[in-house]
Amino acid sequence: GPGWRLPGRVLELVFSYLELRELRSCALVCKLWHRVLHGDENSEVRAFHHAFSTNDCSRNVYIKKNGFTLHRNPIAQSTDGARTKIGFSEGRHAWEVWWEGPLGTVAVIGIATKRAAMQCQGYVALLGSDDQSWGWNLVDNNLLHNGEVNGSFPQCNNAPKYQIGERIRVILDMEDKTLAFERGYEFLGVAFRGLPKVCLYPAVSAVYGNTEVTLVYLGKPLDG
Secondary structure: OHHHHOOHHHHHHHHOOOOHHHHHHHOOOOHHHHHHHHOOOOHHHHHHHOOEEEEEEOOOEEEOOOOOEEEEOOOOOEEEEEEEOOOEOOOEEEEEEEEOOOOOOOEEEEEEOOOOOOEEEOOOOOOOOOOOEEEEEOOOOEEEEOOEEEEEOOOOOOOOOOOOOOOEEEEEEOOOOEEEEEEOOEEEEEEEEOOOOOOEEEEEEEOOOOOEEEEEEEEOOOOO
16 A cells, blocks of 8 residues: 555654554564664664553553653652563663653662562662662662662762763663663663573663653664
């Protein structure tokens, strides 16, 4: 039909309104549609493909209409998180995360398996609270896994605290089994090594009422 011959930019706009299941079906229609959905030049559609899941987050949060921003409702004594639609068991991947509101006492970014909880009682570091997740608490610069603090990060004297709106780039390397972070154009180092060969999802957890967190998938990280 004529839809097959629409310009790539028009298809990109149309695809941005579809859900993940529909996008997967569209990728099978023809080579053009597959290229639009998965090509590096169409980063917005690709990012939507990898955005927060509306079906895999705490009941106390919702994903805004842009598809990329989590809003935490003002619920007392609750820690709430969200995972993305797609996880990774191979390859190298990068995404950016930034807070658009107060951090509160705990604000964690990192990765989680499908088994990791996305809600719990109290104000705690949910991401990193068990062996199913790994996180960096931006409030106190601690690394968290299996309910323990695995040291401070970045490993330097007087490391600057996170500032609202500052973009943190997360780099997951499933070949080397590492998780690293960047701030701006500065590589902060590898935070976690020896990650398991399982499907790992970008994830965040938050405690502050009405705070918002945005996550945008970037694709393969650039070296150098």
